[in-house]
Amino acid sequence: MRVLAEVHQCDGYPVNWPDQPDEWLSQTSLLGVWVAELGGRLVGHVSLTREGEGDLAPGLWSERNGTSTARAAVVSRLFVAPQARGHGIGALLVGQTVEEARHRGLHPVLDVVASDTSAAALYERLGWQLMATVEQRWGPSQLVSIHCYAAAS
Numbered sequence: 001m002r003v004l005a006e007v008h009q010c011d012g013y014p015v016n017w018p019d020q021p022d023e024w025l026s027q028t029s030l031l032g033v034w035v036a037e038l039g040g041r042l043v044g045h046v047s048l049t050r051e052g053e054g055d056l057a058p059g060l061w062s063e064r065n066g067t068s069t070a071r072a073a074v075v076s077r078l079f080v081a082p083q084a085r086g087h088g089i090g091a092l093l094v095g096q097t098v099e100e101a102r103h104r105g106l107h108p109v110l111d112v113v114a115s116d117t118s119a120a121a122l123y124e125r126l127g128w129q130l131m132a133t134v135e136q137r138w139g140p141s142q143l144v145s146i147h148c149y150a151a152a153s
Helices: 002-011 021-025 057-065 089-103 117-125
Strands: 030-038 041-049 072-080 107-113 129-139 142-150
Touching: 002 021, 002 041, 002 072, 030 089, 041 089, 057 072, 057 107, 057 129, 057 142, 072 089, 089 107, 089 117, 107 117, 117 142
Parallel strands: 072 107
Antiparallel strands: 030 041, 041 072, 107 142, 129 142
């Protein structure tokens, strides 16, 4: 959670700091979690989950492919410590989730806040395809633009 707090302070991710960060990281529909170390320090994290409340990409992907959302796996909670960036850690973590999703016969998808341009740039460099940008209400006074991506087939 220390690394997550550093990322939140530096980048504003997650947009809304969770009341219970440990629960936010350990979602109920987990298929897997991976962390990265550099020089003996934890510097990155990513999760692979089933579709959860508020996930938009699984529905968009299933509509486009004429299949069930159960065939999608959601890449989420990706973050890399600010001091560890530039080593390809984000790409390695995303690659691990893609490999695991495909091993399970699932297609990887994800949602990212449109204002997180560095994350969107990473996914696009890795060949992910933007399916849509959707407005999502996160509260009575919070409307957020979300990019929905699918991994290349």
